[in-house]
Amino acid sequence: MLAKRIIPCLDVKDGRVVKGVNFVNLRDAGDPVELAATYDREGADELVFLDISASHEGRATMVEVVRQTAGEITIPFTVGGGIGHVDDMKRLLRAGADKIGINTAAIRSPELVSEGARKFGSQCIVVAIDAKFNPEWGEWEVYTHGGRNATGLKALEWVKRVESLGAGEILLTSMDADGTKDGFDLKLTRAVSDMVSIPVIASGGAGKIDHFYDVFEQGHADAGLAATIFHYKEMTIGEVKEDLRGKGVEVR
Amino acid sequence: MIAIIDYGMGNLHSVSKAIERLGYPAVLASDEETIMSADAAILPGVGAFGDAMQNLRDTGLDEVTRRYAASGKPLLGICLGMQLLFTSGEEHGANAGLGLLPGSVVRFEGSYKIPHMGWNKLEFRQKSPLFEGLAEGHVYFVHSFHARPERDEHLLATTDYYQHVTAIVGRDNIYGMQFHPEKSGELGMQLLANFLKLSGRPEA
Numbered sequence: 001m002l003a004k005r006i007i008p009c010l011d012v013k014d015g016r017v018v019k020g021v022n023f024v025n026l027r028d029a030g031d032p033v034e035l036a037a038t039y040d041r042e043g044a045d046e047l048v049f050l051d052i053s054a055s056h057e058g059r060a061t062m063v064e065v066v067r068q069t070a071g072e073i074t075i076p077f078t079v080g081g082g083i084g085h086v087d088d089m090k091r092l093l094r095a096g097a098d099k100i101g102i103n104t105a106a107i108r109s110p111e112l113v114s115e116g117a118r119k120f121g122s123q124c125i126v127v128a129i130d131a132k133f134n135p136e137w138g139e140w141e142v143y144t145h146g147g148r149n150a151t152g153l154k155a156l157e158w159v160k161r162v163e164s165l166g167a168g169e170i171l172l173t174s175m176d177a178d179g180t181k182d183g184f185d186l187k188l189t190r191a192v193s194d195m196v197s198i199p200v201i202a203s204g205g206a207g208k209i210d211h212f213y214d215v216f217e218q219g220h221a222d223a224g225l226a227a228t229i230f231h232y233k234e235m236t237i238g239e240v241k242e243d244l245r246g247k248g249v250e251v252r
Numbered sequence: 253m254i255a256i257i258d259y260g261m262g263n264l265h266s267v268s269k270a271i272e273r274l275g276y277p278a279v280l281a282s283d284e285e286t287i288m289s290a291d292a293a294i295l296p297g298v299g300a301f302g303d304a305m306q307n308l309r310d311t312g313l314d315e316v317t318r319r320y321a322a323s324g325k326p327l328l329g330i331c332l333g334m335q336l337l338f339t340s341g342e343e344h345g346a347n348a349g350l351g352l353l354p355g356s357v358v359r360f361e362g363s364y365k366i367p368h369m370g371w372n373k374l375e376f377r378q379k380s381p382l383f384e385g386l387a388e389g390h391v392y393f394v395h396s397f398h399a400r401p402e403r404d405e406h407l408l409a410t411t412d413y414y415q416h417v418t419a420i421v422g423r424d425n426i427y428g429m430q431f432h433p434e435k436s437g438e439l440g441m442q443l444l445a446n447f448l449k450l451s452g453r454p455e456a
Contacts, residue, residue: 002370071269076435096265123394252371252390
């Protein structure tokens with residue numbers, strides 16, 4: 001059976017990793033290629049690059065980062081951020097990315113999901129969803145722009161929609177849990193995982209080793225993503241996997 | 253020199269870099285002379301079986317690949333490239349494959365997630381030079397179709413995904429891997445290295 005995946009996420013701006021990364025023994029802690037190779041050696045199952053460049057030049061730089069990374073690492077990786085057209089997807093896939101993450105653009109033009117899936121295969125298309133609990137609705141709402149803009153879309157309806165459009169995977173971030181380190185949002189993750197038959201990557205809230213076991217067992221996630229805890233060496237990917245293995249969860 | 257047969261299907265950058273990291277010079281090749289002079293050849297591929305065979309026929313690389321296989325030098329099909337080694341594929345109707353291994357390629361059928369995507373564990377079924385010094389472990393799969401070799405002795409490794417799924421095949425100098433060795437961490441690289449050793453070239 002498939003192993004549960006542990007995925008570190010790197011925020012990249014103008015070709016540099018931002019959000020302090022606290023690795024020792026790195027020649028250059030801001031170099032996304034070197035960090036990616038480090039995580040590969042530490043046993044990461046996949047990597048996600050989130051390009052937060054605001055400029056055209058910054059995004060062009062990302063293509064070069066992707067090309068170099070593809071030549072250095074031996075695991076699959078996803079690139080997301082600022083992708084609005086099929087041409088952007090093509091450029092990044094050609095440069096060596098395995099999957100493309102789309103978020104706001106999918107909400108603005110859902111046909112981007114179906115077009116991408118048709119052109120490159122569903123397995124290349126990851127739809128990223130930022131969700132936050134809406135107490136008035138009693139369920140979760142989809143947000144864009146890092147949780148600033150509410151869309152009026154119900155998260156559980158949106159995931160079904162993107163699945164039917166041909167998304168190959170969902171990267172689900174809980175805006176409620178993100179940054180808290182209190183654990184993944186198990187209710188949200190479980191509701192989404194049980195709603196769709198494509199893999200769900202849970203993101204937001206990881207703070208302790210146990211949280212990964214919880215999100216797989218109770219949240220029914222296929223993968224767990226985290227940034228800070230790995231960047232700051234609060235735990236290593238090896239430690240997380242050892243804990244999971246000890247509890248009978250299949251990991252690589 | 254290791255030739256990566258370039259027939260217009262998919263990104264060849266990762267596999268080419270992986271070979272170079274293992275110490276072998278790699279070239280993307282679409283002409284007969286370069287391919288036939290290579291110490292080992294790789295048939296990569298992502299996409300649809302029918303489209304890939306069409307491209308191979310249009311470029312004459314189907315014949316070149318068969319001639320290469322007949323030369324006795326090591327040939328490795330990766331992912332779709334492995335599937336193409338078989339007699340036939342049923343993607344979008346039946347298509348003839350390269351016919352280097354007897355068997356067919358069929359769609360996964362069942363109420364489970366398709367494509368089979370992610371890290372799954374290899375089980376070695378036979379002795380093979382590819383497994384020299386290696387232990388069974390996880391490798392990275394992405395596929396919606398799987399191969400059914402006719403002959404058990406061609407099935408070198410399987411993985412478990414609601415059934416036994418063909419993971420590595422081999423006959424004489426002809427090998428195939430359903431997963432992506434270049435995306436499969438250390439084990440993937442070691443399997444690729446063991447294949448490259450068959451080219452008889454010492455590592456640089």
